[in-house]
Amino acid sequence: DAKTTQPPSMDCAEGRAANLPCNHSTISGNEYVYWYRQIHSQGPQYIIHGLKNNETNEMASLIITEDRKSSTLILPHATLRDTAVYYCIVRVGAGNQFYFGTGTSLTVIP
Amino acid sequence: GAVVSQHPSWVICKSGTSVKIECRSLDFQATTMFWYRQFPKQSLMLMATSNEGSKATYEQGVEKDKFLINHASLTLSTLTVTSAHPEDSSFYICSARDIGGPGYGYTFGSGTRLTVV
Numbered sequence: 001d002a003k004t005t006q007p008p009s010m011d012c013a014e015g016r017a018a019n020l021p022c023n024h025s026t027i028s029g030n031e032y033v034y035w036y037r038q039i040h041s042q043g044p045q046y047i048i049h050g051l052k053n054n055e056t057n058e059m060a061s062l063i064i065t066e067d068r069k070s071s072t073l074i075l076p077h078a079t080l081r082d083t084a085v086y087y088c089i090v091r092v093g094a095g096n097q098f099y100f101g102t103g104t105s106l107t108v109i110p
Numbered sequence: 111g112a113v114v115s116q117h118p119s120w121v122i123c124k125s126g127t128s129v130k131i132e133c134r135s136l137d138f139q140a141t142t143m144f145w146y147r148q149f150p151k152q153s154l155m156l157m158a159t160s161n162e163g164s165k166a167t168y169e170q171g172v173e174k175d176k177f178l179i180n181h182a183s184l185t186l187s188t189l190t191v192t193s194a195h196p197e198d199s200s201f202y203i204c205s206a207r208d209i210g211g212p213g214y215g216y217t218f219g220s221g222t223r224l225t226v227v
Binding site for chain 1: 114116142144146153154155156159167201203205207216217218219220221223
């Protein structure tokens with residue numbers, strides 16, 4: 001029941017900014033946008049979340065368009081350890097469940 | 111920050127036997143926990159929502175008699191795969207919600223790799 005669309009894969013040069021897009025055109029007014037990442041054979045790790053305003057923390061920045069139909073996760077200086085699958089999630093069910101989409105597999109290249 | 115511990119991290123069992131996976135919230139109480147399954151090169155699929163003191167809510171297509179969930183305390187939920195078969199081999203991940211944590215506190219365990227032979 002995921003309501004997000006992400007490119008299946010992306011490459012990024014080490015040290016450069018990685019910009020990961022996500023489309024969520026059917027997002028509701030009270031639904032947050034969450035970003036998690038999953039490194040191979042580990043559980044997902046929280047990165048950032050937002051509702052309307054752009055957000056920044058020690059890991060990343062989240063840019064949400066004014067109409068909230070899309071967002072971009074920015075890793076400002078990608079390292080090899082950022083190689084992972086990145087999930088954009090906007091669907092939170094009636095019981096606060098997370099439904100994962102297919103995600104973007106980011107490969108940081110030396 | 112909130113930590114969710116899963117045990118075991120991997121398990122191999124014979125076909126027809128049952129396997130129990132534990133999910134513990136280490137430094138917070140979780141009235142709700144979630145169980146996911148992930149096949150190789152696929153995304154996480156929500157299996158069920160585990161509610162402390164009540165029955166779990168299963169997603170459509172998930173057999174509740176095969177995947178038994180017990181959430182007897184505010185810090186522990188268990189998933190038992192009964193009469194396991196090779197097609198049940200997968201990566202099982204739990205998640206718990208700490209309302210005081212970042213991102214509304216959806217913290218994930220490190221997962222359990224189940225192999226049924």
